[in-house]
Amino acid sequence: xxxxxxxxxxxxxxxxxxxxxxxxxxxxxxxxxxxxxxxxxxxxxxxxxxxxxxxxxxxxxxxxxxxxxxxxxxxxxxxxxxxxxxxxxxxxxxxxxxxxx
Numbered sequence: 001x002x003x004x005x006x007x008x009x010x011x012x013x014x015x016x017x018x019x020x021x022x023x024x025x026x027x028x029x030x031x032x033x034x035x036x037x038x039x040x041x042x043x044x045x046x047x048x049x050x051x052x053x054x055x056x057x058x059x060x061x062x063x064x065x066x067x068x069x070x071x072x073x074x075x076x077x078x079x080x081x082x083x084x085x086x087x088x089x090x091x092x093x094x095x096x097x098x099x100x101x
Contacts, residue, residue, distance in 0.1 A: 001048060002028045005061045006075040023061045025053040025072070 003025050010020050027048040036043050055061040058074065065072040089095075 001030060001070070003065055003070045003072040004028060004075060005058065005065065005072055007077040023055045023058050025055065025061045025065065027051060
């Protein structure tokens with residue numbers, strides 16, 4: 001059973017960076033999901049797929065995995081490259097591009 005340690009990205013419904021600073025340890029699926037024939041629901045007998053452990057730092061998550069003898073892999077986050085821009089920058093006098101309206 002392999003555990004994955006990562007810092008999740010923000011959801012599409014978030015405009016800020018809330019809930020993206022903590023590290024998440026979750027287990028990989030040990031068996032594939034199956035479709036229940038009567039209702040068509042997806043099910044799995046893998047109970048560790050429901051376990052999600054949150055840690056404040058990456059080191060705490062790694063220490064937990066080594067202390068409990070878990071094989072793990074760390075996925076480093078890719079930070080978003082954002083340019084700080086305001087709406088008023090469209091109307092600056094020294095704007096590089098020409099205004100198209």
